[in-house]
Amino acid sequence: MHVHRYERIWIAFGVIMLVVFLSAIAFASVADNINPPSGMQTIDPTKVAQTPPFDHPGLRKIGDGRYEAYYVAQVFQFTPSDLKIPVNSTVSFYVTSPDVVHGFFIPNTDVNMMVIPGWVNTSTHTFTKRGTYLLICHEYCGIGHQNMFGKIEVQ
Amino acid sequence: MSLAAERSLRAENRLVIAHVYAGTVAFVLGALFGLLQAFSRADAISAPPWFDYYRILTTHGVLMALVFTTFFITGLSTFVTYRSIPRERSLALGWIGWVVMLVGTLMAAYEILAGNATVLYTFYAPLKASPWFYIGAALLVVGTWVVATDIFANVIWWRRNHRGEKLPLPAFCAATTFLMWWIATLGVATEVLVFLVPWSFGWTSGINVMLSRLLFWYFGHPLVYFWIMGAYIAWYNIVPTYYKGKLFSDSLTRLTFIMLLLLSTPVGIHHQFMEPGIADRWKMLHTVLTYGVAVPSFLTAFAIFASFELKARTLGKFGFWATARSLPWDNPAFAATGYAMLLFILGGFGGLVNASYNMDMLVHNTIWIVGHFHVTVGGPAALTFLGTAYWMIPKLTGRELWSKSWALWQARLWFVGMLVMSMAMHLVGLLGEPRRTASVDYLGTGIAQTWAPYNLMAAAGGTILFVSAMMFAVVAIGTLVANRKTQPMDAEFSEPSEISGPTPRSLDTIWRWGVVALVLALLAYAGPLAELIHNPGYLAPGMRTW
Numbered sequence: 177m178h179v180h181r182y183e184r185i186w187i188a189f190g191v192i193m194l195v196v197f198l199s200a201i202a203f204a205s206v207a208d209n210i211n212p213p214s215g216m217q218t219i220d221p222t223k224v225a226q227t228p229p230f231d232h233p234g235l236r237k238i239g240d241g242r243y244e245a246y247y248v249a250q251v252f253q254f255t256p257s258d259l260k261i262p263v264n265s266t267v268s269f270y271v272t273s274p275d276v277v278h279g280f281f282i283p284n285t286d287v288n289m290m291v292i293p294g295w296v297n298t299s300t301h302t303f304t305k306r307g308t309y310l311l312i313c314h315e316y317c318g319i320g321h322q323n324m325f326g327k328i329e330v331q
Numbered sequence: 332m333s334l335a336a337e338r339s340l341r342a343e344n345r346l347v348i349a350h351v352y353a354g355t356v357a358f359v360l361g362a363l364f365g366l367l368q369a370f371s372r373a374d375a376i377s378a379p380p381w382f383d384y385y386r387i388l389t390t391h392g393v394l395m396a397l398v399f400t401t402f403f404i405t406g407l408s409t410f411v412t413y414r415s416i417p418r419e420r421s422l423a424l425g426w427i428g429w430v431v432m433l434v435g436t437l438m439a440a441y442e443i444l445a446g447n448a449t450v451l452y453t454f455y456a457p458l459k460a461s462p463w464f465y466i467g468a469a470l471l472v473v474g475t476w477v478v479a480t481d482i483f484a485n486v487i488w489w490r491r492n493h494r495g496e497k498l499p500l501p502a503f504c505a506a507t508t509f510l511m512w513w514i515a516t517l518g519v520a521t522e523v524l525v526f527l528v529p530w531s532f533g534w535t536s537g538i539n540v541m542l543s544r545l546l547f548w549y550f551g552h553p554l555v556y557f558w559i560m561g562a563y564i565a566w567y568n569i570v571p572t573y574y575k576g577k578l579f580s581d582s583l584t585r586l587t588f589i590m591l592l593l594l595s596t597p598v599g600i601h602h603q604f605m606e607p608g609i610a611d612r613w614k615m616l617h618t619v620l621t622y623g624v625a626v627p628s629f630l631t632a633f634a635i636f637a638s639f640e641l642k643a644r645t646l647g648k649f650g651f652w653a654t655a656r657s658l659p660w661d662n663p664a665f666a667a668t669g670y671a672m673l674l675f676i677l678g679g680f681g682g683l684v685n686a687s688y689n690m691d692m693l694v695h696n697t698i699w700i701v702g703h704f705h706v707t708v709g710g711p712a713a714l715t716f717l718g719t720a721y722w723m724i725p726k727l728t729g730r731e732l733w734s735k736s737w738a739l740w741q742a743r744l745w746f747v748g749m750l751v752m753s754m755a756m757h758l759v760g761l762l763g764e765p766r767r768t769a770s771v772d773y774l775g776t777g778i779a780q781t782w783a784p785y786n787l788m789a790a791a792g793g794t795i796l797f798v799s800a801m802m803f804a805v806v807a808i809g810t811l812v813a814n815r816k817t818q819p820m821d822a823e824f825s826e827p828s829e830i831s832g833p834t835p836r837s838l839d840t841i842w843r844w845g846v847v848a849l850v851l852a853l854l855a856y857a858g859p860l861a862e863l864i865h866n867p868g869y870l871a872p873g874m875r876t877w
Binding site for chain 2: 177178179182183186189190191194197198200201204205210211212213214215216217218219220221222234251272275276277279281283284287288289290292293294295296297298301307308309310313314315316317320321322325327329
């Protein structure tokens with residue numbers, strides 16, 4: 177098949193650009209360990225309130241400046257709704273839902289998860305700046321979806 | 332034209348008109364619901380107590396993304412197939428398809444407006460809608476299968492009666508588009524018929540949520556390419572005729588459509604990067620494949636600009652601006668499509684961000700995504716469809732467009748409105764504003780207090796878009812009722828340029844590439860599907876939360 181020389185150059189340019197972009201993604205994944213949340217743990221959505229640790233959601237200190245935060249996302253609130261953590265803490269969030277699909281998103285961070293009933297999703301972030309962070313449900317979950325948010329105070 | 336030939340042409344035209352105008356009604360209503368949303372979100376109106384943002388949002392999404400686009404693509408594809416394969420034919424399949432699509436649409440629309448299906452156009456389980464909503468959606472898809480069968484039947488007729496000849500390019504593009512669509516809709520049909528319908532009737536007690544989402548997005552992203560392929564049918568086969576130019580290359584056009592057939596489906600997991608239950612390696616695989624599907628769009632960008640330039644050179648115009656100025660920007664059909672192409676440059680690059688495995692964490696489910704799909708389906712696809720309607724309606728009705736200047740301003744306003752609205756959405760999305768949310772006030776907590784000006788800007792863009800949509804309605808209806816029949820009804824499609832060269836036989840086959848496409852889709856999904864079957868998690872009973 178005849179392909180014009182200019183077109184060959186253009187296709188080569190496009191493909192090289194894509195390869196450069198993909199390399200950047202792969203580098204961020206491998207070298208900086210920036211990967212999407214892919215929790216593999218399952219949980220019976222009808223028994224969330226009886227299943228540890230989600231029977232007592234909240235913050236657990238697991239080491240120096242290291243925390244685990246267990247959240248239940250359900251129509252139309254997060255439990256816990258407010259969290260206070262010291263600055264420079266590294267927090268691993270674990271979240272599940274007993275009812276429908278919710279979102280778990282903290283703007284200005286890379287904590288961005290879908291919360292699927294039957295599954296526990298997880299994401300880790302180090303909070304290096306003081307201030308009030310907003311936690312929002314960013315997947316439509318019903319009539320009160322817009323009221324479903326929480327706060328994280330980094331002190 | 333003989334009397335009999337003219338009669339059968341008019342009968343074919345009536346079928347296409349039915350498709351295109353059903354799409355137009357969906358588009359105009361969809362635009363109205365879009366306006367209400369934009370104002371409500373910007374807090375620019377105090378909504379009455381009965382106002383239900385999510386019901387309006389569901390209606391807007393279903394009408395625009397599923398109904399308008401689908402009816403337009405079935406209409407356009409039927410038109411280009413019939414006109415490029417002229418023969419005596421039965422229109423039965425075309426009409427049956429249209430009726431089934433319409434019945435499905437009306438069922439789904441009734442359930443949404445009655446408040447029984449406020450589940451948005453993605454209808455994510457375990458939000459449990461009325462079974463009749465799911466059945467309506469399934470009928471819309473089944474109707475498109477009937478239309479696809481009609482297109483395939485015409486292609487098979489051509490192959491039998493024109494041995495050794497190339498399939499006419501418009502029919503090739505339409506058939507490839509609908510073969511891709513057929514492969515893709517297997518996912519949503521399985522989701523709806525096997526899982527959602529029995530579950531919503533109460534025949535099964537729970538639903539595997541992740542499996543339903545995997546099946547949905549197996550369909551959901553190729554849906555996007557269905558829109559784009561619909562637009563590309565016009566860009567390659569029709570647009571060059573607006574400036575009396577040539578198609579850059581016959582074989583590269585076929586290659587583009589074959590690549591889209593192959594690569595549109597095995598990419599859906601890039602909508603599911605933030606979900607549990609799908610391992611990182613599958614997310615990375617779908618990132619790479621999604622980048623692959625950018626290649627046919629690069630080919631298209633080259634082919635379009637090359638066709639512009641070839642024509643400009645014959646007029647003695649050289650260079651970028653001279654070429655740009657030589658194009659018929661005063662022809663509404665061209666202007667609309669030209670603006671559509673410009674919007675796609677923004678949409679394409681935004682799409683590379685969203686498809687990026689880890690960068691997507693910054694934008695997933697923010698209103699950036701909404702900005703993105705408004706400069707893809709709302710720009711390149713929708714504006715191409717409107718522009719193509721300006722070309723097609725005179726050929727369907729024999730009537731002159733009423734009026735050319737309204738049509739021209741409609742296209743300009745849509746372009747400006749879309750730029751303003753999507754720019755606002757992209758920017759505030761980066762600041763973290765979520766999509767699909769009735770009010771983004773959050774009591775002024777943290778970053779939420781910075782969002783309001785962008786929402787006003789989006790509402791301003793939305794208002795311009797609404798005015799533009801109403802102008803389209805005036806032109807579409809005005810042409811039917813106001814003007815005299817003066818226009819010739821014959822349609823010509825673009826011919827390949829001298830540079831084009833002969834087309835290899837391998838690029839004039841469709842079914843074999845379809846088999847390859849199906850195998851690729853199965854390979855890309857075998858891993859995550861096997862893992863979800865091996866580790867299915869628990870079934871969710873589901874509920875109605877609205």
